[in-house]
Amino acid sequence: MNSLVAIAYVPDTESKIKVGPDGSSIxxxxxxxxxxxxxxxxxxxxxxxxxxxGAGTVTVVxxxxxxxxxxxxxxxxxxxxxxxxxxxxxxxxxxALGVSKALAxxxxxxxxxxxxxxxxxxxxxxxxxxPMTAELLGLPxxxxxxxxxxxxxxxxxxxxxxxxxxxxxxxxxxxxxxxKGLNEPRYAxxxxxxxxxxxxxxxxxxxxxxxxxxxxxAAKARWRKLSLPAPRxxxxxxxxxxxxxxxxxxxxxxxxxxxxx
Amino acid sequence: xxxxxxxxQRDGKVRKASLxxxxxxxxxxxxxxxxxxxxxxxxxLVKDLGRHGAGVVYVADRAELALYSSQGYVGALDAAARKExxxxxxxxxxxxxxxxxxxxxxxxxxxxxADVMDLHLEGDRLVGSRPVYSGKARxxxxxxxxxxxxxxxxxxxxxxxxxxxxxxxxxxxxxxxxSPRARVVRVEASETKEIxxxxxxxxxxxxxxIKGPENWPMVRxxxxxxxxxxxxxxxxxxxxxxxxxxxxGQTGKVxxxxxxxxxxxxxxxxxxxxxxxxxxIVALNKDPEAPIFQVAxxxxxxDIFQTVPELAKAVRAAKAE
Numbered sequence: 001m002n003s004l005v006a007i008a009y010v011p012d013t014e015s016k017i018k019v020g021p022d023g024s025s026i027x028x029x030x031x032x033x034x035x036x037x038x039x040x041x042x043x044x045x046x047x048x049x050x051x052x053x054g055a056g057t058v059t060v061v062x063x064x065x066x067x068x069x070x071x072x073x074x075x076x077x078x079x080x081x082x083x084x085x086x087x088x089x090x091x092x093x094x095x096a097l098g099v100s101k102a103l104a105x106x107x108x109x110x111x112x113x114x115x116x117x118x119x120x121x122x123x124x125x126x127x128x129x130x131p132m133t134a135e136l137l138g139l140p141x142x143x144x145x146x147x148x149x150x151x152x153x154x155x156x157x158x159x160x161x162x163x164x165x166x167x168x169x170x171x172x173x174x175x176x177x178x179x180k181g182l183n184e185p186r187y188a189x190x191x192x193x194x195x196x197x198x199x200x201x202x203x204x205x206x207x208x209x210x211x212x213x214x215x216x217x218a219a220k221a222r223w224r225k226l227s228l229p230a231p232r233x234x235x236x237x238x239x240x241x242x243x244x245x246x247x248x249x250x251x252x253x254x255x256x257x258x259x260x261x
Numbered sequence: 262x263x264x265x266x267x268x269x270q271r272d273g274k275v276r277k278a279s280l281x282x283x284x285x286x287x288x289x290x291x292x293x294x295x296x297x298x299x300x301x302x303x304x305x306l307v308k309d310l311g312r313h314g315a316g317v318v319y320v321a322d323r324a325e326l327a328l329y330s331s332q333g334y335v336g337a338l339d340a341a342a343r344k345e346x347x348x349x350x351x352x353x354x355x356x357x358x359x360x361x362x363x364x365x366x367x368x369x370x371x372x373x374x375a376d377v378m379d380l381h382l383e384g385d386r387l388v389g390s391r392p393v394y395s396g397k398a399r400x401x402x403x404x405x406x407x408x409x410x411x412x413x414x415x416x417x418x419x420x421x422x423x424x425x426x427x428x429x430x431x432x433x434x435x436x437x438x439x440s441p442r443a444r445v446v447r448v449e450a451s452e453t454k455e456i457x458x459x460x461x462x463x464x465x466x467x468x469x470x471i472k473g474p475e476n477w478p479m480v481r482x483x484x485x486x487x488x489x490x491x492x493x494x495x496x497x498x499x500x501x502x503x504x505x506x507x508x509x510g511q512t513g514k515v516x517x518x519x520x521x522x523x524x525x526x527x528x529x530x531x532x533x534x535x536x537x538x539x540x541x542i543v544a545l546n547k548d549p550e551a552p553i554f555q556v557a558x559x560x561x562x563x564d565i566f567q568t569v570p571e572l573a574k575a576v577r578a579a580k581a582e
Binding site for chain 1: 328329331332335355356357359360362363364366367368370371372373374375376388392393394395396397398399400401402403404405406407440442443444445446447448449450451455456457459460463487504505506508511512513515519520530531534537538540541542543544554555556557558559560561562563564567568571572574575576578579580
């Protein structure tokens with residue numbers, strides 16, 4: 001069974017975020033980039049399916065500037081067979097619909113049973129691209145998958161919702177978005193890292209695909225301004241010499257000052 | 262501008278977050294708006310929607326829609342949108358709303374302002390504010406060249422306001438295709454009927470400071486006293502002390518409750534990103550240098566094995582007054 005796996009290459013979750021000179025995107029100068037953590041669950045599941053079936057390929061796809069190739073190489077080192085890089089060229093901050101259209105264009109040229117996404121791309125935190133791509137391709141999707149059973153031409157997926165799980169039967173091909181809990185992503189082995197250097201990365205240009213959103217004037221979602229949250233007021237510390245008295249005082253403050261209980 | 266609001270119901274109950282979105286639409290529109298409701302046997306819910314701002318409710322009431330189906334519920338929203346021709350569509354940013362909105366948006370060649378915490382109009386243009394990088398920054402966003410302006414609203418942020426109102430007009434939607442390609446066959450509720458952290462008004466979270474899963478009952482006791490949901494740091498989820506459904510943080514759930522109590526959580530940037538927009542934060546930790554105190558409103562530096570049980574006691578005493 002063949003899988004496509006969409007990869008977002010994002011600032012490390014430990015990074016400090018600074019506003020860039022344009023005032024509407026982040027300052028990328030000191031940022032360390034990583035494969036978005038949820039995408040790793042998608043990749044791992046695709047690799048596991050290939051291993052359990054003993055056949056098929058895993059192709060990783062990323063839309064972005066040159067640096068995303070580093071992320072694709074990491075995925076090749078973990079076991080993906082090949083990769084597709086959609087070079088966004090001069091286009092910065094392509095919106096979710098634009099990314100979805102680029103990924104749909106790549107998918108249309110491929111034969112696959114699964115197209116994996118992370119349940120969200122860490123950073124923009126939108127959870128849009130998986131379902132949007134499914135709609136553009138006319139495919140069913142299941143989002144927030146935490147468990148998967150693969151059958152003949154269909155899957156049964158457990159999807160996390162508020163306080164419960166929905167058990168979804170879905171025909172293949174399908175788009176699935178991976179949630180934490182689905183599996184434990186593997187690390188790349190030394191052999192994998194060496195082997196990755198010889199694996200192919202096909203290159204496509206965003207400008208050659210039908211993605212009007214590449215032009216900022218045609219974007220369907222825009223960041224007009226980026227700001228850092230106002231610093232919170234300094235903490236009010238309650239002396240803890242007598243824990244019972246401290247607890248009482250805290251409850252008084254929560255009631256009378258903050259009015260939250 | 263005309264607004265259409267997608268209403269989420271499960272088991273015949275409208276989700277509060279949908280009433281919040283509906284009330285918001287009424288405020289923005291300056292009067293009643295349209296709503297769309299999908300399910301089976303849901304007609305009885307219409308009156309409450311009227312009180313929260315619906316002037317007309319489009320209803321898709323069919324056996325195939327008894328359980329959630331992305332294509333079926335998107336189909337209902339789509340059918341309502343074709344009748345109403347709204348300029349803006351609001352959907353609560355719940356797991357269902359986050360599933361419906363992007364598919365609907367792509368069908369209409371539109372973007373989505375996802376998970377907004379503020380939404381206002383500049384003329385006929387919706388402008389939203391949303392946390393990005395898990396709350397480390399905030400982006401002011403608009404829908405650019407989208408033919409329909411679509412936003413999903415973060416639960417618990419906008420007030421749901423009921424007021425006396427005429428019963429809304431009900432319009433049954435014509436049957437549309439419900440694809441059987443992805444369908445929910447059953448819903449498995451969590452064993453305990455717990456409040457989900459993403460929707461909770463009060464959250465009590467435990468971190469490594471609780472020392473081991475055997476000490477959850479102590480945290481649970483405070484959680485119950487406050488009527489709160491139970492949260493957890495990534496460290497204890499990764500250690501297998503609790504299911505990741507409880508995880509708050511950049512790779513867990515991003516929450517904005519009225520009150521967030523962090524017990525034995527040092528406050529890694531990962532965690533702060535997930536709860537930094539909480540209204541009031543209480544930090545209980547023995548280490549005065551713990552970063553959690555930098556975002557906390559109130560703090561007690563001390564042994565949580567003393568402060569947590571005492572706090573539970575004090576809360577119960579205060580509530581009994």
